[in-house]
Amino acid sequence: MELSSKLTLEMLGKPFLLEKRIELLHAIEKHGSISKAAKAVPMSYKSAWEAVDTMNALSTEPIVRRETGGKDGGGTTITAYGQQLLKNYAILKDEHTRFLERLSELTDIQSGSFKTIGRLAMQISARNQIQGEVVSVASHDLKGKIVLKLKGGQKLVSIITKEAVENLHLEQKQAVIAIFKANVVSLSTTKDAKSEENEVTGTVTKIEKDADSVKVLVDIGDHDTIVAVMPKEIFDKMELKEESSVMASIQADDIMIGK
Template sequence: MELSSKLTLEMLGKPFLLEKRIELLHAIQKYGSISKAAKAVPMSYKSAWEAVDMMNSLSPEPIVARETGGKDGGGTTITAYGLQLLKNYAVLKEEHTRFLTRLSELTDIQSGAFKTIGRLAMQISARNQIQAEVVSVESQNVNAKIHLKLKSGQKFVSVITKEAVEDLHIEENQTVIAIFKSSAVLLFNLRDEKCEENGIEGIVNKIEKDAENAKVQVNIGNHDTIVSVMPVNSLEEMELNEGSSVKVIIKANDIMIGK
């Protein structure tokens, strides 16, 4: 038995983006016509216009625009704002589907067994949780090397057990979350050539200190940041300041994978 659910986004307490409306918007983008889009979905022409009017009235910016004139007599287009909404909805839909798949794996509604369903709502204390794409999976006898690529294009490796790879169904081109503690993050000056494994380059953009420890936030590109916690004296020895270029090192065994 599988679980299913429609994804609906509300605005001002009213349904805003529903799966049927998303289909309509894609059809408008394809055909440039409300009437043709309504037939493709399908829905009545009246229902299509009512859906478009409702979305436009609830949205802070127009989603659908009607053009008049021109050699073809005008048409209907999706605005730049509307196109971005379609992209954002696709991301949410993917996560929604992934959640339902995982929920189905943990649930046996016929027997009433719900296994460890509480894990879906679990939060973890590890400060660093970075989105990455799986480039390749290299299986060994017991462990597996997961080659990952950040949004910035920089690459690094995580080593987890083969059993974990199978349990999480980790495959190439998937998006996963790399998880590691701030205490496992080492920082080196770029001029230090001895640090090669899992080296990610970045720029220090924030430093917070107390009497003993310093929390260093490093921008690694494309709005991703990594946090390292180190003794204050180590920070001073490296002469790190905000704006300093650094290399971030995380041992492969210290990087967990989440989906």
């Protein structure tokens, strides 16, 4: 038994983007004609125009535009705003599908077993949760080595169990989250050429202190930030300040992978 659900986005409390309307928009983009698009979906010509009028009315900008003139007597086109909506819906649809797949894995409808379903709503206390793209996946013995490319172009290496690699179905070009605690991040003002740890370059953007410890925020590019927490006496020896250039080091074994 499988779980299924339609993805619908609402605007002003009314259905805005439904899967059938998304199919219609793609058909309009392909055929350049509302009549041809309606046949391709399929739906009636009247229903197609009613759907288009509803979307245009609810949207802050036109999604579909009727053009007149030209050698073929005009046609119907998707605006730049409409094309961006299609891209955004595709991203949401992909995440929605992944959620349902994960929900199916954790649920046995027939036996009524829902014991592990709470994992889907779990929040993680680790302060560092950074999105990256899987560059490579290599498994050896009981461990797996995952190389990630961050949004700013820098790379992180994570060492997890081979079983975790298989359970997560990790593969190249997949978007995942690198997760690690703030207290496993070491900061340095110089690069250690002999170090085998992850070393990510960045700039200190904020420093917060209390009686015993210091929290340092490091901008590593493209709006990604690494948080490091260290004892106050160690921070004082480093003489760090805002806008200082630093190296953030994290051992590969300390980086978990989520998706």
